[in-house]
Amino acid sequence: MSLDNRSISSNSFVYWSSLISGGVAGLVVDIVLFPIDTIKTRLQSERGFVRSGGFQGRWVSQSQQPYVHMVSAAGAEVVACLIRVPIEIAKQRRQALSMKHGASSLEIWYHAVKSEGIRRGLYRGFGTTIMREVPFSFIQFPLWEYFKLNWSAVTGTSLTPLSVAVCGAIAGGIAAGLTTPLDVAKTRIMLADEHTANRSSVSTILRGILRERGIKGMFAGFVPRVLWITLGGAFFFGFYDLTSRLLNSDESI
Secondary structure: OOHHHHHHHHHHHHHHHHHHHHHHHHHHHHHHHHHHHHHHHHHHOOOOOOOOOOOOOOOOOOOOOHHHHHHHHHHHHHHHHHHHHHHHHHHHHHHHHHHHHOOOHHHHHHHHHHHHHHHHHHOOOHHHHHHHHHHHHHHHHHHHHHHHHHHHHHHOOOOOHHHHHHHHHHHHHHHHHHOHHHHHHHHHHHHOOHHHHHOOOHHHHHHHHHHHHHHHHHOOOHHHHHHHHHHHHHHHHHHHHHHHHHHHHHHHO
């Protein structure tokens, strides 16, 4: 095999290794932590925690250049939102409004498209979701890389999947806490009726919450959001690193 072919094969393996590792990690996170996400959504709902369902039905590189991770993460989040937002629409309305309407995910999507169209119905809150995810990524990924780079120097131990998980948990928790107000605004927009949603902006919603409920309202769902993403960061980055090591180990044999 020529040098060029070996290089192409190596790059292809790195791509698929990263893709599979991320998929495994993401699946574990979503399955394990979905109930916490449900509680967070209901706490942020304008209808209130109890009326939204309460506790019922909760289940349905080592680069030292932070800007590289920030830009890469932000670009990935924008593309991911094309799939994530319609799923979030169905998920959050089932979490917070199912007690009232009892609709399935397909019925929610159908009603959203029929009554409001694709952009204002199925992709309602798209801009707000990006406004939440991009700052979140700008905080989380550089912090994760920084913690990993300094782990051995600070702790005197080698970097293992467990320590990578700890770094991811801390980075995710910090990012989650700081971006909670944007998450509250996104949830309100996605759960609002079509008439209210079309007149609402992030700034309008946050000003209204601040006026009615103060700082506490701005950070509604803070504890479950931070807990969910802290645990999610641990599971995701830990399983990502572990799966990546196993795949790379198989490749080197």
